[in-house]
Amino acid sequence: MxxxxxxxxxxxxxxxxxxxxxxxxxxxxxxxxxxxxxxxxxxxxxxxxxxxxxxxxxxxxxxxxxxxxxxxxxxxxxxxxxxxxxxxxxxxxxxxxxxxxxxxxxxxxxxxxxxxxxAAPGVAMGLTFLGIGSVSIKQSACSEALSYVFHDINGALVTAPRALTVIYSPADYVEFYSDASCRSRRLLSADLPAGSSGSQVYVRAGLIGAYTVRAASPGLEPSTVQVLISGGPQGCASAHALWPALALLPLLRPRRSR
Missing domain, CATH: 2.60.40.10 (Immunoglobulins)
Known part of the structure; x- marks a missing residue:
């Protein structure tokens, strides 16, 4: 027992x-x-x-x-x-x-x-996109540089106290690049070294619409910017806009006479 x-x-x-x-x-x-x-x-x-x-x-x-x-x-x-x-x-x-x-x-x-x-003044606790609330670009064109910086609890600009990973989204609809021509390998995130004050990213999208682009580092406050995609030089429409017309195609086919 x-x-x-x-x-x-x-x-x-x-x-x-x-x-x-x-x-x-x-x-x-x-x-x-x-x-x-x-x-x-x-x-x-x-x-x-x-x-x-x-x-x-x-x-x-x-x-x-x-x-x-x-x-x-x-x-x-x-x-x-x-x-x-x-x-x-x-x-x-x-x-x-x-x-x-x-x-x-x-x-x-x-x-x-x-x-x-x-509160820990002087220590990075968030990041913010610089000087822009929204950016407009043509369909499939590369954007201007979207720059972001780190800030402390009081909003003062600071450097990263350690190596930080910044994650970009939404990756399903917006492509992220490190170069101004958007021809390098696509990014999902960026690894920034200790002492970095921030970085920048370029974006493009193939579908017309408004997208909320987000940059976030785990444990820090994220930042967002609105990216507005308009029709390109060829006047291409978005897939969402074309869908009603595509759905009608079977009804428009000529019927075979018996």
């Missing part, structure tokens, strides 16, 4: 934070956060199978202590391995105020810590 009791006590029954809650700054990489499995008595326990963790609260999660490199998928990207007892991460958040940090993983109940994010 004592052996059975000891076995049951050692089996994991809950998640718990191994590190204490604290505070971090806007755009500042958080201290290390570690969550572990515990048994019914609160002692560290080993995972009998991998436990995929769900993370909520902060804007972005990282494995690296300086919040560089690939982000952690908050929906199961962080795993306590079989035979392991814990997993650790770091996070970024651009907004001032209280920040509940919640971790869960089936079949264990969620646990929450209360963090605080304070």
């Amino acid at each position: 004592n052996l059975l009791f000891a076995f049951l006590l050692a089996a994991p029954t809950q998640l718990a934070f191994l590190t204490q809650p604290g505070q971090t700054g806007t755009g500042v990489c958080s201290p290390k956060v570690t969550v572990e499995l515990e048994d019914a008595g609160g002692a560290t326990a080993m995972a009998p199978a991998p436990v995929a963790l769900t993370l909520t609260g902060p804007d972005a999660f990282f494995s690296a202590a300086d919040c560089t490199g690939p982000i952690i998928d908050p929906n199961g990207g962080l795993i306590i391995p079989r035979g392991g007892s814990n997993a650790s991460f770091y996070f970024l958040h651009p907004h001032v105020g209280p920040l509940p940090l919640t971790v869960s993983g089936d079949p264990y109940a969620a646990v929450t810590q209360s963090w605080t994010v304070v």
Whole structure:
């Protein structure tokens, strides 16, 4: 009976934070956060199978202590391995105020810590497109340079405190390039080194319409600009505009006489 009791006590029954809650700054990489499995008595326990963790609260999660490199998928990207007892991460958040940090993983109940994010002047916490609310270009033509810069909590221009990845969207409808002729390899993102003040990107699109172009770096406030695509020199119409006419084509075909 004592052996059975000891076995049951050692089996994991809950998640718990191994590190204490604290505070971090806007755009500042958080201290290390570690969550572990515990048994019914609160002692560290080993995972009998991998436990995929769900993370909520902060804007972005990282494995690296300086919040560089690939982000952690908050929906199961962080795993306590079989035979392991814990997993650790770091996070970024651009907004001032209280920040509940919640971790869960089936079949264990969620646990929450209360963090605080304070203003950190001089540290990049967002990016913004310079001097433009919208830009108009012809269908399939290359745009002017869309320049963006990093800013701190007060809106002052600052440089990147670490290497940052800027992701461009919507990639399904708008093409992104690094050159003014839009002939280089298409971009999905740009990797900027520490000390960078920003960058620029060129865009083009093949369908007439209005598109909200977004530049975002995980954990920082994103920026958007409206890109308006009008008809090219040949007066090409958009696929959406042509669809009603295309739908009528079967009705316009001459019928064969019997």
